[in-house]
Amino acid sequence: MKGLTNYFQHEFDWIRAWPFVIAHGFGVYGIYLLSIDWTHNVWLWWAAFLYAVRMFSITAVYHRYFSHRSYQTNRLFQFIFALLGVMSVQKGPLWWAGWHRHHHRYSDQPKDVHSPRQRGFWYSHIGWVLARKTNYAPVVKDPDLNTSEIRFLDQWHYLPPIVLGTIMFYIGGMPSLCIGFFLSTVFLWHGTFFVNSLAHVIGTQRFATGDDSRNNFWLAFLTCGEGWHNNHHQFQWSVRQGLFWTEIDVSYYILKFLSLLGIVWDLKIPTSELVQKTMQEKPGGL
Numbered sequence: 001m002k003g004l005t006n007y008f009q010h011e012f013d014w015i016r017a018w019p020f021v022i023a024h025g026f027g028v029y030g031i032y033l034l035s036i037d038w039t040h041n042v043w044l045w046w047a048a049f050l051y052a053v054r055m056f057s058i059t060a061v062y063h064r065y066f067s068h069r070s071y072q073t074n075r076l077f078q079f080i081f082a083l084l085g086v087m088s089v090q091k092g093p094l095w096w097a098g099w100h101r102h103h104h105r106y107s108d109q110p111k112d113v114h115s116p117r118q119r120g121f122w123y124s125h126i127g128w129v130l131a132r133k134t135n136y137a138p139v140v141k142d143p144d145l146n147t148s149e150i151r152f153l154d155q156w157h158y159l160p161p162i163v164l165g166t167i168m169f170y171i172g173g174m175p176s177l178c179i180g181f182f183l184s185t186v187f188l189w190h191g192t193f194f195v196n197s198l199a200h201v202i203g204t205q206r207f208a209t210g211d212d213s214r215n216n217f218w219l220a221f222l223t224c225g226e227g228w229h230n231n232h233h234q235f236q237w238s239v240r241q242g243l244f245w246t247e248i249d250v251s252y253y254i255l256k257f258l259s260l261l262g263i264v265w266d267l268k269i270p271t272s273e274l275v276q277k278t279m280q281e282k283p284g285g286l
Contacts, residue, residue, distance in 0.1 A: 007123070007127060007131075011127075011131045011132060011133065012130060012131065012132070013130055013131060013132045013135060016130055016135065017130050020129075020130065023089075023182050023185055023186060024186055026177070026178045026182035026183075027178065027182045027183040027185070027186040029174075029178050029182075030043075030175070030178030030179035030182060030183040031179075031183065033174070033175050033178060033179065034179065037175075040175040040179060043172060043175050043176050043179035043180040044179060046168070046172075046176065046179070046180035046184075047179055047180050047181075047183050047184035047187075048184070050164075050180060050181065050184045050185075050188075051184040051187055051188050051191075052224075053084065054084065054085075054087055054088040054184075054185075054188050055088075055188060055191060055192075055223060055224050056084075056224055056250070056251055056254060057081065057084035057085040057087070057088055058085060058088050058090060058096075058188075058192055059223060059224045059225060059226050059251040060081075060224070060251040060254065060255055061081040061082065061084065061085045061093070062085045062088075062090070062093055062096045062097065062100075063096075063100065063226070064239055064251065064255070065078075065081065066082070066085075066093045066094070066096065066097040066140070066145060067096070067097040067100040067101055068236055068237055069142070069237070070237055070238060070239035070267070070268045071239045071255060071259070071264045071265065071266055071267045071268065072264065072265050072266040073263060073264045073265070075144075075147065077263055077264070078144075078145075078147075078150070079147075079149050079150065079153075082149075082150055082153050083153065083160060086153050086157050086160045086161070087160045087161055087164050088161075088185075088188055088192075089158075089161045089185050089188075089189070090189070090192065091154075091157050092150075092153050092154030092155070092157040093145075093150060093153065093154060094137065094140045094145065094146070094150065094151070094154040095136075095137040095154060095157075096137075097137075097140050097145070098137030098138040098139060098140050099113060099134065099137045099138065101138065101140070102137075102138045103115075103196075104233070104236055107209075107210075107211040107213070107233065108200065108211040108212050108213075113128050113133075113134060114128040114196045114197070115200065115212075116197055116200050116201055116212070117200070117212055121197050121201065122197075124196050124197040124200065125190075125193045125194070125196060125197035125198075126193055128196075129193070161185075164181065165177060165181045165182075168180045168181040169181075191222050191223050192223065192226075194219055194222075194223070195219065195223060195226045195227070195229060198216065198219060199213065199214050199216055199219055199226075199227060199229035200212040200213060200214060200229070201214070202214060202216060203215045203216035203219075203227075203229070203230070204216075204230070205230050206230055206231065206234075206279055207230055207231070207233070207234035207278055207279060209230060209233040209234050211233060213229045213230040213232070213233035214229055214230050215227065215228050215229060215230045215231060215247075216229070217247075217248075220241075220242065220247065220248055220249070221248060224249070224250040224251040225241050225242050225247075225248060225249030225250055225251045225252055226241065226251075228241040228242050228243070228247055228249065229241075231243050231247075234278060235270045235275075237268050238268055238269055238270055239252060239255055239267045239268055239269060240252040240267075240269045243270070243275055255267060
């Protein structure tokens with residue numbers, strides 16, 4: 001209780017928290033609209049579509065491209081992909097990549113900003129996002145990522161989501177806005193946050209990575225492949241996180257297809273020999 005009190009008194013950013021709270025409120029109102037009028041269920045399809053597209057933009061773009069450079073693309077598609085990522089309402093690509101690289105540098109150590117081992121499950125899930133100290137991220141120095149248009153998106157990251165929400169309101173009023181946009185955004189947030197929290201608590205450890213990262217099938221299903229988190233911590237540079245054919249990795253499948261079209265290239269994947277050489281299955285359950 002003392003730690004929680006200290007967090008709200010000294011760390012919690014009340015200004016940044018209000019949009020987060022309001023979005024959850026609109027999402028709950030969307031569930032209420034569904035409960036009183038099921039004809040609004042058409043917006044559930046919109047919610048599912050926006051969830052899937054924006055989850056891909058987080059997993060394949062913010063994470064595997066901006067954070068780990070696990071494949072290459074040109075400047076035009078870098079901007080297009082980043083724009084999709086900004087619509088996920090998880091700030092800009094440079095902010096996201098900066099903190100994610102910091103996480104890998106200090107994974108589950110005292111300096112790790114969202115380790116369940118250090119501050120508990122809920123701080124790792126959402127508390128760190130709303131802390132004052134994470135308003136500004138460690139600098140991403142890659143010159144090809146620090147282009148003028150990417151810096152613009154990073155600075156004005158709230159504009160594309162506002163535009164998207166306005167469009168949803170225009171095409172379907174409050175049901176479209178609350179169900180299609182806000183409800184899908186809330187699920188998107190927590191799906192992403194669970195990779196920071198749940199994927200360091202529940203699952204199996206195939207590799208001895210020196211941290212608490214876990215592989216979790218259900219989380220991989222919900223996050224287009226990000227649930228193979230222990231695989232990822234072993235091969236951070238790999239574009240493929242589901243290393244075996246039984247491990248679903250939708251983001252990788254889409255990137256592989258895009259590579260056939262020439263939109264992305266140089267997909268980095270560990271060889272099967274390297275995987276087998278470093279594998280060390282540890283006990284744990286899904």
